[in-house]
Amino acid sequence: MNRHVEALAEEFTGRGHDVRVLAPFDPPGRLSRALHRxxxxxxxxxxxxxxxxxxxxxxxxxxxxxxxxxxxxxxxAPRRAVRAGxxxxxxxxxxxxxxxxxxxxxxADFETPVVGTFHAYSTKPLPNYIANGLGAxxxxxxxxxxxxxxxxxxxxxxxxxxxxxTIVPNGVDVDAAPSGxxxxxxxxRILFVxxxxxxxxxxxxxxxxxxxxxxxxxxxxxxxxxxEDVLRYLTDPxxxxxxxVHGRVSGEDLWSELHRADVLxxxxxxxxxxxxxxxxxxxxxxxxxxxxIAGYSDVVTNGVDGVLVPxxxxxxxxxxxxxxxxxxxxLVAMGxxxxxxxxxxxxxxxxxxxxxxxERAIESPVPExxxxxxxxxxxxxxxxxxxxxxxxxxxxxxxxxARAGRRGRRIARRIGLxxxxxxxxxxxxxxxxxxxxxxxxxxIVRSNLTLVLIACGLMATSLFFRAASWYWIARAALPNRPVxxxxxxxxxxxxxxxxxxxxxxxxxxxxxxxxxxxxxxMRETFPVLLGTLVSQTMLNIVALIMLGVIIVSTTPLxxxxxxxxxxxxxxxxxxxxVVLLAPVVMRRNGNxxxxxxxxAIHRALVQxxxxxxxxxxxxxxxxxxxxQLTAWAIQLSACWALLYALNLDGQAGxxxxxxxxxxxxxxxxxxxxxxxxxxxxxxxxxVLHTGFGISTADALAYGVxxxxxxxxxxxxxxxxxxxxEGLTWSDLRxxxxxxxxxxxxxxxxxxxxxxxxxxxTTTV
Numbered sequence: 218m219n220r221h222v223e224a225l226a227e228e229f230t231g232r233g234h235d236v237r238v239l240a241p242f243d244p245p246g247r248l249s250r251a252l253h254r255x256x257x258x259x260x261x262x263x264x265x266x267x268x269x270x271x272x273x274x275x276x277x278x279x280x281x282x283x284x285x286x287x288x289x290x291x292x293x294a295p296r297r298a299v300r301a302g303x304x305x306x307x308x309x310x311x312x313x314x315x316x317x318x319x320x321x322x323x324x325a326d327f328e329t330p331v332v333g334t335f336h337a338y339s340t341k342p343l344p345n346y347i348a349n350g351l352g353a354x355x356x357x358x359x360x361x362x363x364x365x366x367x368x369x370x371x372x373x374x375x376x377x378x379x380x381x382x383t384i385v386p387n388g389v390d391v392d393a394a395p396s397g398x399x400x401x402x403x404x405x406r407i408l409f410v411x412x413x414x415x416x417x418x419x420x421x422x423x424x425x426x427x428x429x430x431x432x433x434x435x436x437x438x439x440x441x442x443x444x445e446d447v448l449r450y451l452t453d454p455x456x457x458x459x460x461x462v463h464g465r466v467s468g469e470d471l472w473s474e475l476h477r478a479d480v481l482x483x484x485x486x487x488x489x490x491x492x493x494x495x496x497x498x499x500x501x502x503x504x505x506x507x508x509x510i511a512g513y514s515d516v517v518t519n520g521v522d523g524v525l526v527p528x529x530x531x532x533x534x535x536x537x538x539x540x541x542x543x544x545x546x547x548l549v550a551m552g553x554x555x556x557x558x559x560x561x562x563x564x565x566x567x568x569x570x571x572x573x574x575x576e577r578a579i580e581s582p583v584p585e586x587x588x589x590x591x592x593x594x595x596x597x598x599x600x601x602x603x604x605x606x607x608x609x610x611x612x613x614x615x616x617x618x619a620r621a622g623r624r625g626r627r628i629a630r631r632i633g634l635x636x637x638x639x640x641x642x643x644x645x646x647x648x649x650x651x652x653x654x655x656x657x658x659x660x661i662v663r664s665n666l667t668l669v670l671i672a673c674g675l676m677a678t679s680l681f682f683r684a685a686s687w688y689w690i691a692r693a694a695l696p697n698r699p700v701x702x703x704x705x706x707x708x709x710x711x712x713x714x715x716x717x718x719x720x721x722x723x724x725x726x727x728x729x730x731x732x733x734x735x736x737x738x739m740r741e742t743f744p745v746l747l748g749t750l751v752s753q754t755m756l757n758i759v760a761l762i763m764l765g766v767i768i769v770s771t772t773p774l775x776x777x778x779x780x781x782x783x784x785x786x787x788x789x790x791x792x793x794x795v796v797l798l799a800p801v802v803m804r805r806n807g808n809x810x811x812x813x814x815x816x817a818i819h820r821a822l823v824q825x826x827x828x829x830x831x832x833x834x835x836x837x838x839x840x841x842x843x844x845q846l847t848a849w850a851i852q853l854s855a856c857w858a859l860l861y862a863l864n865l866d867g868q869a870g871x872x873x874x875x876x877x878x879x880x881x882x883x884x885x886x887x888x889x890x891x892x893x894x895x896x897x898x899x900x901x902x903x904v905l906h907t908g909f910g911i912s913t914a915d916a917l918a919y920g921v922x923x924x925x926x927x928x929x930x931x932x933x934x935x936x937x938x939x940x941x942e943g944l945t946w947s948d949l950r951x952x953x954x955x956x957x958x959x960x961x962x963x964x965x966x967x968x969x970x971x972x973x974x975x976x977x978t979t980t981v
Contacts, residue, residue, distance in 0.1 A: 218310055218336045220493065221366075221387050226265050228388075228568045239298050241285040241317065242268035253283065258465065269294045269317060284315060291316030296324030306575045307331045312360065313353055322359055327590060330361035330578035331600070335382070338369035338490035338512050340613065345377040354378050354608070355596025361578035362601060364571070369511040370490040372614055379608040381601070383574055386515075387493045388567035391559050393468070394500035395476035399552075405435040405542040408478035408503070410471070410494045411485070413446035418484030418508065418528070420450040425484075425535035428959035430459050433542045438474055440466055454734075475501035479548060480541055483507040486528050487615065492516055495523070499559035504551035506537055511614035522555040527616065535959045543964045660863060660918030668862035669922060675855035676930040682848035684709035686756065689841035690749045691732065693831035698736040707938040708732035714935020717928045725750050752831050756842055757882075760849040764879045771872030853878055856923065863919055869909040876904045877923070897924050 219240075226236045242262065243249040249257040253274040262268065270290020272283040285291035295317050299307055307325050312318040312333040325331045339345060345353075357363070357374075363382045365371035371382040407426070411417035419442065426437050438461045439447055447462050448454060466474070475481065481498040483505055489512035495505050499522060507513045509525035517523040524541070526533045541548050560566070582602040584590040592598035599605055684706040691700045712728025729746040736742045831838050856874035860866050865873075880900040901920030905911040911919075 221334075221336070222310055223263070224388055224390065224564055225568065225571065226263070228564045230265060232568070236265050237298075237302060237304070238263070238266045239269055239295055239317070239321065240266065241270050241272045241283070241290055242266065243271050243283070267298060269298070282314070285317050286315070288316075292320050295321040299324045299329070300326065304329055306578060308571075308575075309333045309360075311336055312357065313337075313348055319356065322356055325359075327584055327593065330575075330581055331359060332362045332364065332574055332578050333357065333360040334364040334366065334385075335370045335374050336366050336490055337373060338367070338488060338614075339373045339377070340487075340615070345373075349377065352596070358596040358599045358605075359593065360600060361581040362574050364574055367491045367512055367515045369515065369614055372511070372611060373490075375606075375609060376611045377608055379606045380599070381603060381606060383570075385567060385570045385574065386562055387491050387496065388564040389493070389496040389500050389559055389562045391500045391563045393472060394497070394502075394559070395472055396502075397476075399479070399502065400477060402479070403434055405429075405433055405538065406477060406479045407435060407437045407538065408440070408474055408481045408498075409437065409442075409483075410440045410475075410481065411442075411483070413442035413449075416486050416488050418486050419447070421484045421486070421529060421531050421534065422482055423447070423450050423456070424531040425538065425959055426460075427453055427456055428531075428535045428961050429538050430456065432961050432963060433539055435459065435538070435542065436461065438463065438478065440464070440471065440474060451734075471497070472501060475503055478503050480538070481505040481507075482534070482538070483513065484526075484528070484534055485510060485513070489513055496559055496562040499555040499562070502552045502556045504548065504555050506534065506541070509616050514614075518554075518558070522551055522558045524551075531959045535961055539961055539964060660915045661922060663864070664918070664922060665862040665864075668858050669926065672855040672858045672862065672923075672926050673930055675851050675858065676926055677934060679848040679851040679855070680709060680713060680930065680934060681706065682844045682851065683753075686841045686844035686848065687749060687753060689837045689844065690752045690831040691736075691746065693834045693837045693841075694745050694749050694752075695736060695742060698742060700732075700736060704732060704735040708735075710931075710934040710938035713931045714939070717931035717935070749831075752841070753845060755832075756845040757849075759842075760846055761879060761882065763846070764849075764853070764875045767875040768872055768879065771870070771875075849878075855926070859919060859923055859926070862922070863915060865905075865911055865915060865919065868911050869905065873905060873909050873911075876908060877901055877919075880904045881923070894924065 222238060222240070226238050229236050243253070243257050245257050245259045249271070252271065270285055270287055272285050275282050275284050299321050307321065307329055309318045309321050309331060310333075312322045312331075313335075318333075322331055322333070357378050357380055360380075363374065363380050364385045365374055365382040366385065366387050368384065371384060374380060374382050407422075409419060409422055411419065413419055419439070422437070426435070429435055436459055440463050442462065443464045444457075444462045447460060448457070451457065463470070463474070475498050478498075481494065481503050483492060483495060485492075485508050487510055489510055492507070492513050495507060495513065495516045498505050505517060505523035507517050507523060507525055508528035509519070510528050514525060517525055519525040524537050526537055578601070581600060584593045584598070589598065593600055685702075687709060688700065688702050688705040691705060708728040708731035711731045712724040714724070715727040716724025726747065729743060729750060733743040733746050736746075831841050853871070853874055856878050857871055860869055860874060877900075880903065881897055884896050884900045898917055898920035901923065902913055902916040905916040905919060906913050
């Protein structure tokens with residue numbers, strides 16, 4: 218929007234009009250850096266600019282918006298400026314955005330027409346409902362004309378606020394674009410321009426590029442992001458050898474890169490109303506491969522000046538880029554068509570269209586009677602003189618998901634997660650009510666805080682020993698990869714944090730995912746690291762057997778009501794046998810689709826089994842075994858310390874601690890709820906009350922404290938690990954795409970050997 222305002226002001230100034238731009242302005246300095254969490258770009262103040270104070274960066278619509286929240290610059294200054302300016306027309310860009318546009322609209326008198334341009338595409342109900350609750354619809358009725366930069370922006374206005382909108386697109390300086398032929402290259406030169414935000418789709422492009430580089434000589438240039446931003450999303454750091462990262466660049470350098478590129482890639486996920494960088498690429502003679510989302514679909518004519526692909530689909534993106542490399546004539550033809558398309562967005566043409574809107578706004582009727590003036594001031598009467606057009610429910614402009622079932626499964630998972638969480642809490646609450654909440658609370662309150670803290674320390678120490686065990690296992694499985702102890706420790710803590718806050722053992726693949734980012738070539742190392750988890754599972758089974766020996770030798774615990782827990786311990790052993798034997802059983806036979814899928818699964822299981830290499834290395838195998846078993850021994854000590862903390866040591870000793878540790882780990886093999894809450898407490902009650910005669914109130918209190926210790930330890934160690942890795946929960950979700958990486962087939966052209974239209978490769 219800032220570039221639109223600046224270019225439009227310069228175009229009108231060049232035509233001899235008197236233009237004043239009222240806008241906030243952030244001078245470079247420490248304060249600006251603090252308010253935006255980034256260094257501001259040093260710019261000269263244009264002659265036509267009237268500064269209105271500073272801005273603050275706020276997250277909005279998947280991006281960062283610089284808004285003026287201060288009363289002096291956002292409220293008083295714009296109202297005072299529009300009243301003192303004696304303007305023929307006031308053009309407000311995004312009148313909805315607080316506070317400058319909103320107050321500039323309110324500050325205009327009845328004789329001065331106000332034109333509003335809507336730039337944003339918004340589908341979220343809540344912020345628009347809030348805006349209407351604050352009076353947005355009545356505010357927009359004070360506009361003498363409304364402009365939308367695209368059908369997507371017009372959809373937003375019609376859907377939430379009503380009214381009539383004239384489509385006038387963003388412009389592009391076609392005269393500034395390079396006009397000569399592109400420099401020759403044997404590589405496919407791909408350009409990405411955008412902020413390093415998830416919404417812009419950079420992780421999707423990096424995933425596709427990782428597969429493309431194995432089949433096509435190509436190079437990716439990233440503008441708008443820093444090297445650290447790219448590494449944050451890159452699953453294979455070795456790909457940096459084929460990626461150039463430039464960060465922010467000047468306008469001249471941007472034009473140069475747009476002209477040098479063979480294709481601009483814009484894989485945004487959503488929320489785009491136009492995409493000015495697409496038209497700039499057109500002006501430079503560069504076709505685009507963009508997501509087929511609202512906003513981009515208005516600009517790109519699929520198959521003519523670019524290609525539209527489903528959003529969030531790295532497989533299709535990689536396939537289209539591969540095709541463009543092997544069809545250079547098509548690429549050249551689309552580049553020529555792109556230059557022709559750019560003429561539609563040339564600033565002189567756009568300025569003519571906006572001038573026509575100004576003229577229509579100036580001719581709009583001025584209220585004459587006091588009643589008309591009051592109605593217009595209140596926003597009850599449209600200032601354009603036309604009939605009232607209320608908001609209407611419109612079908613979404615966004616394309617249907619590439620696979621319709623994905624959304625249903627995603628919704629089902631969310632519902633399942635919510636139900637599981639409620640169920641777990643409900644089980645605990647129900648048990649507490651049945652036992653007596655006051656009894657449970659009393660047991661917790663009288664616990665020894667010092668011993669509880671000691672238990673926390675022991676739990677934390679055990680995790681470092683588990684990390685040491687995994688380090689030796691990973692070193693044996695990946696002898697030629699840079700496996701560092703601190704990376705393994707960070708990944709371990711991230712996995713523990715995920716397991717403590719999410720169901721279904723998601724912490725296990727999460728820690729393998731986090732470590733594979735550091736070891737390079739994720740598509741190869743991730744399955745092997747999953748196999749190393751199998752090695753740790755084998756050691757865990759040994760530890761469970763040792764716990765069973767302690768239980769049998771010290772307690773008569775095998776009552777009929779607790780046998781189920783011990784029978785359930787066979788589950789990890791069965792899963793281990795499946796992993797070991799499946800690669801032998803699943804051989805590729807035949808050439809059908811099922812055979813190809815079976816072969817893919819077979820390859821993956823072979824890689825997983827490679828994680829068992831530690832048991833063929835006596836030195837590392839002994840080190841890994843000792844570290845893992847030591848971790849279990851320390852955890853056993855933590856459980857024993859909590860018995861003392863609740864003064865239960867007289868009724869239960871080391872055998873009870875072993876039984877509790879055995880039960881909570883066995884029942885957590887396939888947890889139904891986050892942290893297995895509910896089931897965890899029931900397992901503890903079953904063991905302590907049935908096997909050792911401890912009251913149900915004390916047993917539940919013990920289970921609550923033990924789980925609190927585990928969760929507190931996970932959070933205390935996991936959050937710093939996330940910070941060290943430069944990751945967020947959102948990053949982990951995005952990088953989960955790479956656990957099923959893109960795979961391309963060798964290009965065979967459009968002949969009989971090539972893939973048919975609509976046919977997809979198998980993704981493993």
